Amino acid sequence: MKKTIVLLLIISVFFSCQQEPKNIKLSGPVFGTNFNIQYFSEEGVNYKKQFDSLFTVVNKSLSTYIPDSDVSKLNRNETTKVDHHFEAVFRASKEIYRFTEGAFDPTIGNVVNAWNFGADKDKFLTDSTTIDSLMKFVGFNRVGLKKSNIIKPKETYLEFNAIAKGYGIDVIADFLEAKGVENYLVDIGGDLRTSGANIESGKGWAVGIDDPNFNGEQTFSKVIILKDEGMATSGTYRKFKVDKNGNRYAHIINTKTGYPTKTNILSVSVIAPDCMTADGYATAFQAMGIEKVTWFLNSHPELKAYFIYEDENKNLQTLSLNNFPE
Numbered sequence: 001m002k003k004t005i006v007l008l009l010i011i012s013v014f015f016s017c018q019q020e021p022k023n024i025k026l027s028g029p030v031f032g033t034n035f036n037i038q039y040f041s042e043e044g045v046n047y048k049k050q051f052d053s054l055f056t057v058v059n060k061s062l063s064t065y066i067p068d069s070d071v072s073k074l075n076r077n078e079t080t081k082v083d084h085h086f087e088a089v090f091r092a093s094k095e096i097y098r099f100t101e102g103a104f105d106p107t108i109g110n111v112v113n114a115w116n117f118g119a120d121k122d123k124f125l126t127d128s129t130t131i132d133s134l135m136k137f138v139g140f141n142r143v144g145l146k147k148s149n150i151i152k153p154k155e156t157y158l159e160f161n162a163i164a165k166g167y168g169i170d171v172i173a174d175f176l177e178a179k180g181v182e183n184y185l186v187d188i189g190g191d192l193r194t195s196g197a198n199i200e201s202g203k204g205w206a207v208g209i210d211d212p213n214f215n216g217e218q219t220f221s222k223v224i225i226l227k228d229e230g231m232a233t234s235g236t237y238r239k240f241k242v243d244k245n246g247n248r249y250a251h252i253i254n255t256k257t258g259y260p261t262k263t264n265i266l267s268v269s270v271i272a273p274d275c276m277t278a279d280g281y282a283t284a285f286q287a288m289g290i291e292k293v294t295w296f297l298n299s300h301p302e303l304k305a306y307f308i309y310e311d312e313n314k315n316l317q318t319l320s321l322n323n324f325p326e
Contacts, residue, residue, distance in 0.1 A: 033189030040183040061085040062164040080149040096280040097140045104284035105255040109159025131258040166279025193230040193275040212266035224325040230275030234282035235267035252286040264310045271304040
């Protein structure tokens with residue numbers, strides 16, 4: 001009897017010493033937007049310094065806004081050597097480029113810069129001669145990677161802004177998993193990756209998809225539960241131009257013509273196993289259009305897509321593909 005009482009006391013002490021995992025919430029500026037990270041840690045460890053260090057390293061490799069980054073030096077032909085972050089994004093970009101037959105192309109950056117979206121509203125200033133000259137050097141098939149060295153024509157300009165944010169999210173998520181964190185949400189500018197569940201609610205992570213508000217307000221009419229996946233959204237309702245006939249052109253540049261894409265798609269959200277993949281395909285799907293994407297997804301069950309678009313009467317419509325969560 002005494003042994004039983006002692007055993008029960010030991011078990012009681014053991015469970016009383018166990019604590020509920022602490023919900024750590026961190027936020028701040030990064031990549032020209034803001035991050036919001038939430039994770040559950042039994043030790044309650046704050047990884048803010050580590051996150052900031054990882055963001056710095058990724059920026060140093062891939063940001064065209066930093067003059068001494070690897071990609072900036074490459075574009076000035078001052079170096080060919082790149083780090084493992086650059087290699088990871090390069091290889092993923094190459095795969096998406098091939099699968100989408102060039103709809104996603106990191107060499108289109110100089111053409112995007114030439115259009116200078118946001119500087120002159122409702123007005124097209126870029127002449128065809130400029131675009132034609134820049135398009136001569138567009139084509140990711142001309143760029144290679146060999147033993148951590150990039151091989152490219154000296155005129156080719158590389159930019160991975162359409163996929164690097166998703167990669168940065170994955171870097172943070174992989175760090176958390178390496179620390180044994182099983183339940184987390186990593187959000188940067190609305191793109192995100194989740195694992196496990198929100199322990200406080202006892203459910204998967206509830207995430208919203210932005211309504212296409214042209215006035216800049218943020219509202220959500222669709223909220224889904226995301227678990228162990230990444231999601232990214234590409235929208236055209238904040239960056240676009242309108243010609244004299246009232247046609248709206250997206251900031252997504254057609255990689256075959258060098259001109260802005262005329263589109264009725266306002267946003268496309270993509271769910272993938274990781275956020276880098278979701279980020280790249282969200283951009284590609286904007287350029288490809290709904291019909292091509294519908295056909296494409298028949299052979300890519302690992303991807304799910306959700307479109308918000310305008311019909312011929314300017315009414316908002318939605319389309320879920322590959323069992324995108326309702």
